[in-house]
Amino acid sequence: MVSSVEASKCLNHLMSKSIDIKEELNTIYGDQLSLIDDRFKSLKIIVENFIKYYGDNRKIIISRAPGRVNLMGRHIDHQGGYVNTIAINKEILLVASSRQDYKVNIRNIENLRFPENKLDPHSLLEISKFSDWKDFVRSKEVLKLNKKIPDDWSMYILAIYYRLQLNYPKFKLTGVDCLFGGNIPVGSGLSSSSALGVVFSLALLNLNKINLSKEILIEMIGEAELFLGFDGGKADPAAIISAEKGKVSTIGFFPFHILCTTQIPKHLKIIIAYSGIEAKKVGEKKDIFNQRVASYKLAMMILRKKWSLSKNISHLRDLMPNKLNIPVSELYHGLLSLPNNPTRNDIISIMGPEYIEILKEVFMTHVDPDNYDLLGVTLFGLSECARSENFYKILEKRNYKLLKTFVNLSHNGDRLVLFDSFGNYSHYDHLSTKDHLVLMVKNQPSLVSISGNYSCSIKEIDKMVDIVNSIPGTIGAQIAGAGMGGNMTILVKDNSEIQVMDELRNKYYKQQNISFEASITYPISGASIFKSLQK
Known part of the structure; x- marks a missing residue:
């Protein structure tokens, strides 16, 4: 578990660009100086905006989740096939702070595209009536909610919250105030939706002092997509959570395992190019x-x-x-x-x-x-x-x-x-x-x-x-x-x-x-x- 720290102290420490911060960023992002500089700026902006919205004395944690690219093994993770994935240098950041109640407030730096939403999961749907996830996601209440707001970003947050809550029926997960930001394009095929689920789940689990293995977390995030009506596999959260810097991860399923990691040759480059057509899985x-x-x-x-x-x-x-x-x-x-x-x-x-x-x-x-x-x-x-x-x-x-x-x-x-x-x-x-x-x-x-x-x-x-x-x-x-x-x-x-x-x-x-x-x-x-x- 990572301890929360006051937002103002976090910002001051970030501005100091101390050796420990530089070492952590280098461990995550490698020796790309322009990328590390960009991450410094993004972290500063999101913490400053959190303070603007929620105050400087709130205790916060900051989680991150990158997008992913699958170099070989498309459409087969749910069939037990291997995927060969990397995490890319585009990611979602989340500054999160515990609340005294069970509500989840979500804001985004891009507030026009992703409007603020104040969620009350336990009032919205009575998940306590259910003990099986598939029964819950197929219930009339969930299907009705999907039809009402099929493409709202809050649905991805609710999916994770409910999946984790169902796993811990003896207590209610604490509420969270959230500020998201990131540079993974939506509808890009780079798994921005899974990254959103991963970044929120890491924060929610940490704030509730819950330890989960990577394997179980990947299973749960993959299952959460059933709440949204997607009947797919777990390659995206597996890739996002398991990635290693500079390497391709060969990941298998049923059971989940990492077969190997392979260093990408220095003389190879990976280019991502956008078609101009969104790939949102709706309709x-x-x-x-x-x-x-x-x-x-x-x-x-x-x-x-x-x-x-x-x-x-x-x-x-x-x-x-x-x-x-x-x-x-x-x-x-x-x-x-x-x-x-x-x-x-x-x-x-x-x-x-x-x-x-x-x-x-x-x-x-x-x-x-x-x-x-x-x-x-x-x-x-x-x-x-x-x-x-x-x-x-x-x-x-x-x-x-x-x-x-x-x-x-x-x-x-x-x-x-x-x-x-x-x-x-x-x-x-x-x-x-x-x-x-x-x-x-x-x-x-x-x-x-x-x-x-x-x-x-x-x-x-x-x-x-x-x-x-x-x-x-x-x-x-x-x-x-x-x-x-x-x-x-x-x-x-x-x-x-x-x-x-x-x-x-x-x-x-x-x-x-x-x-x-x-x-x-x-x-x-x-x-x-x-x-x-x-x-």
């Missing part, structure tokens, strides 16, 4: 997100019923040939058990009346898409699992040719269109129909060499990817996060970053008539509470 985009996850669940249910080798399999990753000890052709043959673009009625007919209630739970997460591409999604998931568990080995060996192939194949699974050198585009063929699967049984392509069909990119990001892939120094380009807008990520060799950004400026940003938003990112340490400022 139709939220439906697409949940529908893809549902496709995994439905495919696994059908496979367990119709293919004997998958009868006792819990997670998609365990269907890989090296897990089942079978040739890849046998896997492809087993996948022929999946129906071709079934409707909900088709799936109900296949599974039988005994599965009606289970299927209803799956269907309720999203609007009926008419047809489910179970085969395309499953092929993507399996191939991505195969690529992601080998990514760190390729990075260690500096095999950039294979690395580029892996990243291209991964993005192609999400791709919608393909651009030529003249800027013309055509629909992308994912080669993942049953006819293609029959050929796979015969030709036995390796799992890593196929892409499947997840289709969560957008035309604009596909264009950006194709622009930078034409540059020799590009090692790989792909969507960031869950897709459907936001940023794309580019791995480039040193000395190629300027050319890559110039090409994007001239061939994308100027043509789209939008502001240039591309920059090099530096992998920093994971979320924490500032200890040197609490003296």
